[in-house]
Amino acid sequence: GAGVSQSPSNKVTEKGKDVELRCDPISGHTALYWYRQSLGQGLEFLIYFQGNSAPDKSGLPSDRFSAERTGGSVSTLTIQRTQQEDSAVYLCASSLARGQTGQPQHFGDGTRLSIL
Amino acid sequence: AQRVTQPEKLLSVFKGAPVELKCNYSYSGSPELFWYVQYSRQRLQLLLRHISRESIKGFTADLNKGETSFHLKKPFAQEEDSAMYYCALRWNFGNEKLTFGTGTRLTIIP
Numbered sequence: 310g311a312g313v314s315q316s317p318s319n320k321v322t323e324k325g326k327d328v329e330l331r332c333d334p335i336s337g338h339t340a341l342y343w344y345r346q347s348l349g350q351g352l353e354f355l356i357y358f359q360g361n362s363a364p365d366k367s368g369l370p371s372d373r374f375s376a377e378r379t380g381g382s383v384s385t386l387t388i389q390r391t392q393q394e395d396s397a398v399y400l401c402a403s404s405l406a407r408g409q410t411g412q413p414q415h416f417g418d419g420t421r422l423s424i425l
Numbered sequence: 426a427q428r429v430t431q432p433e434k435l436l437s438v439f440k441g442a443p444v445e446l447k448c449n450y451s452y453s454g455s456p457e458l459f460w461y462v463q464y465s466r467q468r469l470q471l472l473l474r475h476i477s478r479e480s481i482k483g484f485t486a487d488l489n490k491g492e493t494s495f496h497l498k499k500p501f502a503q504e505e506d507s508a509m510y511y512c513a514l515r516w517n518f519g520n521e522k523l524t525f526g527t528g529t530r531l532t533i534i535p
Contacts, residue, residue: 340521342523368522404521416469
């Protein structure tokens with residue numbers, strides 16, 4: 310497809326369960342980002358990938374959160390032992406190579422995660 | 426640390442009136458500034474970026490380094506401008522993450 314694709318679009322799960330969120334970036338985009346948007350909050354950075362490596366994981370809120378990227382393409386964000394405060398919209402974005410100033414990030418539709 | 430401030434959570438403007446959405450930032454280096462927009466039931470999308478010095482859908486934004494501002498302006502509001510607007514900052518080199526403001530919901534009154 311032409312844009313960033315995220316799945317699932319909605320996820321409802323019970324507290325304590327693990328969840329996996331998937332992001333398929335735009336073809337050719339080597340940079341990939343995960344953000345979180347909680348109710349009433351702005352977008353909060355979680356992690357950034359350049360290729361398969363993650364030079365910036367500074368936004369991951371706890372060790373329950375992890376992410377990986379394989380083949381320089383698809384990324385998964387995993388939340389273990391989910392808590393109610395994890396409820397949010399998780400957004401993925403991709404962009405062209407690092408170091409090219411002015412390259413915008415293109416966003417997916419997000420995954421709305423609800424923890425019961 | 427860099428920070429982006431959008432002082433108005435909500436802004437209502439009559440159709441045909443001028444619009445100004447405020448954005449201030451704190452960062453000691455040379456930032457890249459962006460405006461993103463999210464229309465109802467659509468994904469977040471880039472509106473414009475300071476480096477391009479462009480006008481998109483009648484909107485412009487000028488980076489004022491002295492005032493550390495990047496306000497978004499349009500001389501005549503249209504109903505289709507109703508949306509959520511986010512100002513965002515990125516370091517010029519190195520760290521690629523975007524730091525977003527909390528957003529301003531713009532409503533155009535017919």
